[in-house]
Every structure is written in C-alpha cells, then in structure tokens.
Amino acid sequence: MPGALRSIFKVSHVRGCLFKAQVRRLSLLEYHSHKLLKDFDIPVPRGFVVETPEEAREVVAKINAPSVVKAQVLAGGRGKGKYESDGQGGVRIMSSGIEAFENASRMIGYYLETKQTPPGGLLVKKLYIYKAVDIAQEYYVALTFDRDRSMPVLLISNVGGVDIESNADRLEHYWFDMTHGITDEIVAYIQAQLGFSDQEMGVISHILRQMVKLFREKDATLLELNPLVRTCEGQFVCLDAKFTFDNSARFRQAEIFGLEERLPDEEDEYEASQAGLSYVRLNGDIGNLVNGAGLAMATNDLVSLYGGKCANFLDVGGGATRQTLLKAFEILNRDTRIRGILINIYGGIVRCDMIAESIVAAAKQLKGFKVPVVIRLQGTNSDKGLELIAKSALDNVIVEPDFELAAEKIVNATKHSHQRG
Structure with missing residues (x-):
C-alpha cells in the first residue's frame, strides 16, 4: 500500500506484535483489474495473459511492437523488485518474440521479491503483456x-x-x-x-x-x-x-x-475465516488459542513480557463449537514454526467443558500433541473441563489456572522444545 494511504488504513501495535485489522479484503491481479476497468468504460491497454514462454513469444510477435511484460503477483513494486532467477525486475520491455521467450523463461515459475512481498518473494505463474505506450x-x-x-x-x-x-x-x-x-x-x-x-x-x-x-x-x-x-x-x-x-x-x-487469489500466508487466515475464526499470522513460535480479542491481545502481551514471541492471533469467539475448535487445532498443528501452544479460555458464553472435550478430541485426532501445550481454563464449567483433561492423561500438556504463570510456562516450555520440520 502506498505510503500516502497508510494514514487512512490503520494498524495497531501490541507490545512487540503488529496486528492488521481482521477484515479480509479481496485483491485482484492486474489483468482482472484491467478487465473490470474496461467493463466500466475506463481506458486500459489491450492486454494478453500468458502462462508459458511460448505464449509470450507468440503474443509479442503478434503485437509486433515494443511490449510491456508484467509479472502477475499480489504485490506492488514489481518494477523495482528482483527475480531469484536473474536479479531483474518484474516489469520489462520486450522488442521481439525471441526476447520475450528468453525473459519469460526466467520469469514464469520463479519467485519475484519486492518491498511488498514476504521474504523470498512470490511465485509468478502468469504474465500480462500489452503494447508499450509513449x-x-x-x-x-x-x-x-x-x-x-x-x-x-x-x-x-x-x-x-x-x-x-x-x-x-x-x-x-x-x-x-x-x-x-x-x-x-x-x-x-x-x-x-x-x-x-x-x-x-x-x-x-x-x-x-x-x-x-x-x-x-x-x-x-x-x-x-x-x-x-x-x-x-x-x-x-x-x-x-x-x-x-x-x-x-x-x-x-x-x-x-470468484477471481480471488490468495497469498501463501493467507491460506490459513482464509480457512479460519470460513470456519468463523479470527486468525492473524505473526512472526513468533508460540501458538495461541484464545476466546475474545481483548484476551488474545493480553495473552500476546504476557507472552512478550516473558520473552516469547507469538506465532498467531487466533480468536475462537463466543460462538465456538467442537467443530470450529478442531479446525483451530488443525491450523495450529500444521504450522511447522510452532514450538508450543497456549490455550487461554475464559468461559462466559463458551463452556470450558466443551473446550476440554475439543482438546481431548484434537489430541486423539492428531495422535497426541507434538509440542508442549499449556492450558488455562477459567469461568463456566471450568472445574468439569479441568477434570476431563486430568482424566484423559494427555501427554505434553500442562494445566495452569494462573494467567501470568501460564504465559511464563509456555515460554519456558517452548525454549526446550524442538522445532518441527
């Protein structure tokens, strides 16, 4: 997003963690945007989408004039970006079909990194080509x-x-x-x-x-x-x-x-939103499963205070069910960065015994937790929930009713946990 718009689209800081607003917005690739502009009588070049170097050669030869070739990724700064293949940018001018073929061979199927992409860049699958404009x-x-x-x-x-x-x-x-x-x-x-x-x-x-x-x-x-x-x-x-x-x-x-294309690190966010969960990927190695945005932010605060870094913001909300909780565990379990999980639930609308049942079910489904899990249950039916967890004798699980101690214990447990790969 251009710096000129950053004052309008706000983000908020939570002691070492950066949260983006949990409102997913669809972004379109450039060629889809051009089609939409054309439908609304806004002038755009006549463009062509290609997926192979051979198609790029044919299109530029057909245009028979200097042509702009653009990598199609959901990120700005493509012209000043760098391809892993040849170090050049994602927007190039081609004068012949042969030149288009040679360049497309180093663009399609390779990663382009810009100041707006994740580290390592984004994989380019398509190019958009149109006649160059003076x-x-x-x-x-x-x-x-x-x-x-x-x-x-x-x-x-x-x-x-x-x-x-x-x-x-x-x-x-x-x-x-x-x-x-x-x-x-x-x-x-x-x-x-x-x-x-x-x-x-x-x-x-x-x-x-x-x-x-x-x-x-x-x-x-x-x-x-x-x-x-x-x-x-x-x-x-x-x-x-x-x-x-x-x-x-x-x-x-x-x-x-129907035109939606997602960045690789948005797949979990999208899947979570479909299940009614609020998920934001962060840069740490401690997974969180919490109910309520305020409690989630406080949890991140305490984890940071004790020297840990959160891998996510995952709010199961007040309408959590066994199915949505299993989906939450599924998302956390496949994140190979995670070296420990903190489950912090304050039962109001959500019953702690239902949370406990979901934890036990998830452990069975996943054939046990591979990383340390610290569980804090307080509120509605918390006694029943803790009793259920105790009877289940789950491995790699620590129960801690105190909020601060729970955060401290997951940070310490994570330091001694081997990262999954």
Missing part, C-alpha cells in the same frame, strides 16, 4: 474510505508511478459523498490544481465518475490507478491498477470473488 505524463488516482471522516475520499496527483510514495505530500484530497459523487465543483478544483485543459478535464471527469460508479456498485474499499498516463498523442490510459473489495460483500459480488 508516456508524456503520469498521474496517481485513488478512491478509498477516510475512516476518520467516515466518508469516501478521492486522491489525485500529477506525480504517479513508482515515485508516488516519496511524493505523498503532492497528493490532492477531495472528500465526497456517495449520493452526489464527483461534483462539478470538485472537477473545477482538480482542473485548477493540476492544470488540465477543458478537453483533458472532460476525459478525466468521466474516468473519475466511472471510478465512483465501480466503487459503489462493486463494494470496493480501494480503487487505485497508478499510473494513469497521458500519452504523447494526448490520450489517457490506465497502465496499472490495484483494487480491494469488502469481504462482507461476498454474497452479492460472487463474480468478483
């Missing part, structure tokens, strides 16, 4: 929500492309309401600030209003055109786009959500 001017245009003002905002700048983050102070902000959209008054302000001619402003205002239409009709949370360019012939074309959509709108945006 650029006279680059612009940055985005629609998103300003949470502080509780209304949508248009951001626009005559500095676009890869340099937008270092020029965030040149972004113009125009707040608007969804009922009236981009008004003539806003159009006049934009023209005055950015110096568009009347003819150019006619095209720009059409693009902006179509963006608002797309934003509203498709339940978007971010529409970002970067860059929107003016060509040497005076035409406006969107060369790259990033969209995100509200996951709550999945039920009425089935076509768009």
Whole structure:
C-alpha cells in the first residue's frame, strides 16, 4: 500500500506484535483489474495473459511492437523488485518474440521479491503483456474510505508511478459523498490544481465518475490507478491498477470473488475465516488459542513480557463449537514454526467443558500433541473441563489456572522444545 494511504488504513501495535485489522479484503491481479476497468468504460491497454514462454513469444510477435511484460503477483513494486532467477525486475520491455521467450523463461515459475512481498518473494505463474505506450505524463488516482471522516475520499496527483510514495505530500484530497459523487465543483478544483485543459478535464471527469460508479456498485474499499498516463498523442490510459473489495460483500459480488487469489500466508487466515475464526499470522513460535480479542491481545502481551514471541492471533469467539475448535487445532498443528501452544479460555458464553472435550478430541485426532501445550481454563464449567483433561492423561500438556504463570510456562516450555520440520 502506498505510503500516502497508510494514514487512512490503520494498524495497531501490541507490545512487540503488529496486528492488521481482521477484515479480509479481496485483491485482484492486474489483468482482472484491467478487465473490470474496461467493463466500466475506463481506458486500459489491450492486454494478453500468458502462462508459458511460448505464449509470450507468440503474443509479442503478434503485437509486433515494443511490449510491456508484467509479472502477475499480489504485490506492488514489481518494477523495482528482483527475480531469484536473474536479479531483474518484474516489469520489462520486450522488442521481439525471441526476447520475450528468453525473459519469460526466467520469469514464469520463479519467485519475484519486492518491498511488498514476504521474504523470498512470490511465485509468478502468469504474465500480462500489452503494447508499450509513449508516456508524456503520469498521474496517481485513488478512491478509498477516510475512516476518520467516515466518508469516501478521492486522491489525485500529477506525480504517479513508482515515485508516488516519496511524493505523498503532492497528493490532492477531495472528500465526497456517495449520493452526489464527483461534483462539478470538485472537477473545477482538480482542473485548477493540476492544470488540465477543458478537453483533458472532460476525459478525466468521466474516468473519475466511472471510478465512483465501480466503487459503489462493486463494494470496493480501494480503487487505485497508478499510473494513469497521458500519452504523447494526448490520450489517457490506465497502465496499472490495484483494487480491494469488502469481504462482507461476498454474497452479492460472487463474480468478483470468484477471481480471488490468495497469498501463501493467507491460506490459513482464509480457512479460519470460513470456519468463523479470527486468525492473524505473526512472526513468533508460540501458538495461541484464545476466546475474545481483548484476551488474545493480553495473552500476546504476557507472552512478550516473558520473552516469547507469538506465532498467531487466533480468536475462537463466543460462538465456538467442537467443530470450529478442531479446525483451530488443525491450523495450529500444521504450522511447522510452532514450538508450543497456549490455550487461554475464559468461559462466559463458551463452556470450558466443551473446550476440554475439543482438546481431548484434537489430541486423539492428531495422535497426541507434538509440542508442549499449556492450558488455562477459567469461568463456566471450568472445574468439569479441568477434570476431563486430568482424566484423559494427555501427554505434553500442562494445566495452569494462573494467567501470568501460564504465559511464563509456555515460554519456558517452548525454549526446550524442538522445532518441527
């Protein structure tokens, strides 16, 4: 996400742990975004998606002109990124079919690392190719929500492309309401600030209003055109786009959500969300299973206080069932980073005896816990739950009713546990 938008999309710190808001938003690959823009009469190049070097050669030979070849991954900064294969970026200009074949052979099936990818990069499976454009001017245009003002905002700048983050102070902000959209008054302000001619402003205002239409009709949370360019012939074309959509709108945006592609480290998060669990992957080696976001954050605090690092934020919520808890254990069990698990439950709506039954069932299903597990049960039916766990005589399990001692014990147990591989 460009630095200019970070003040709008907020994250919060919890003593050494960084939490992103647990609201999954669909992101689209570039070629899907271009198709959507075209459907809303927003100008984009005629592009082609390829999955093999041979297809890349055929497409560039057919275009018969310098062509842009782009790696398709869910991350920005591709042009300045580096491929593991040849150290070059993920956006390249090709002049011939042979050149396209040679480059595609080092792009498809290899990892591209950018400042927005996980360490090691993302695997590239597809390339997007279109005829190169002679650029006279680059612009940055985005629609998103300003949470502080509780209304949508248009951001626009005559500095676009890869340099937008270092020029965030040149972004113009125009707040608007969804009922009236981009008004003539806003159009006049934009023209005055950015110096568009009347003819150019006619095209720009059409693009902006179509963006608002797309934003509203498709339940978007971010529409970002970067860059929107003016060509040497005076035409406006969107060369790259990033969209995100509200996951709550999945039920009425089935076509768009059918295009969903997830990053490797989002698979567990997605699977958890389908089971009604709130899961966020962190960078430690202690797995947490907790009910309630507040208790989860407090648990992470105490683990950090005693020198441990959490591998996840996993909130089973107040509506936890045996099935959802088994899914939670399944997610934790396959995370090879985890060297210990802390189960911290305060039973209010959730019954501790049901939690205990799920723990015992999970242990049987997994043929025992391979890492130390510290269990703290307090609240509704906690006595019954602890009795059940005691009778089950589970190996590798420590029961500790005190919150602080439970955190301390899992940290100490983890230090003596062998990491799984």
